[in-house]
Amino acid sequence: MSNNRVTRRQFLTYTITGVGGFMAAGMLMPMVRFAIDPVLQTKAEGNLVLTSQKIADITDVPVKVDFTFEQTDGWYKSDVTEAAWVYHDGNEIVALSPVCKHLGCTVNWEGDPAHANQFFCACHAGRYEKNGKNVKGTPPLGPLDQYEVAEKDGYLMLGKKIANTFS
């Protein structure tokens, strides 16, 4: 066999490997793209949801406001109830998500009698200040998310969840 000459056998090996590779990729590509679709999908913007909370009744003490909206989960549409901790901060209305930033449990305002004026997560004793800022030395690594807020006919409206801007 002389240098740099491709033998008949080598040529066939390369050809079959190449064709096989294309066939395998042709089979796998649709399946992989199918499986990772949720990561690449762009989410629709959340609309504002009307709550039954009167703006005038909001004080500077956080209260839990439940609100219900239609959630689309793939092919499944359902009414989902979520909650927000709402209070007045000066002229601003603050609506914080009750989902703990540690592992997703639910936080309560003054849930621990030992820590007044703080949000408390019962799962691993995570704590947050009133503006949602996580207390150093407790498990959460970030502040509570906040909801976009708006007003309609004297009632509170809540929008999509965004990163905390108060702390």
Add this chain to the structure above:
Amino acid sequence: MLNKIYDWVDERLDITPIWRDIADHEVPEHVNPAHHFSAFVYCFGGLTFFITVIQILSGMFLTMYYVPDVENAWKSVYYLQNEVAFGEIVRGMHHWGASLVIVMMFLHTLRVFFTGSYKKPRELNWLVGVGIFAIMLGLGFTGYLLPWDMKALFATKVGIEIAASMPFIGGMIKTLLAGDATILGAQTLTRFFAIHVFFLPAALFALLAAHFIMIRRQGISGPL
């Protein structure tokens, strides 16, 4: 009669050597509990496999009634457990077996560790065993969601948040597992079902085959 059927097949396909390769092999004295009772620790690997077989069989039968759908998953589990004859038993086998398989696998790992059986030439088999361990934990994690009760939902929420806390790719892993960036719902349940019933068992079979082929090729490690 059975002998005649066996001979008829054997004459055509020569199955005796296959049968001998699979089942007929020496059990050294130091791993035989009949000689030294303490050798029962060498049974843990076989027991793990035995329970795995129970898991596969009971799981196959559970899917005759179970549906991975948010409306009906819990109801179908309730129905198969309370209305179907022996439903409590079959679901019980799968439920308790899931914990037992982890316990047995852990004991098997301890035995291999303390007898030093992972040392040369069996390093690769230890690595495959670690892979089997990870797949078993994955099966436990994905199976836990399927009854779709409150415990299942919140355990999975926490589990997915743990995965999401990984630097840089955590968010992507979360979406990939849950099927949605924020919701743990219908798409999560179908994904976990598919992973639990098809993907992980397929990987498990491949690794178990490698595990067994290697131990047969290399034999059981010698006495301490």
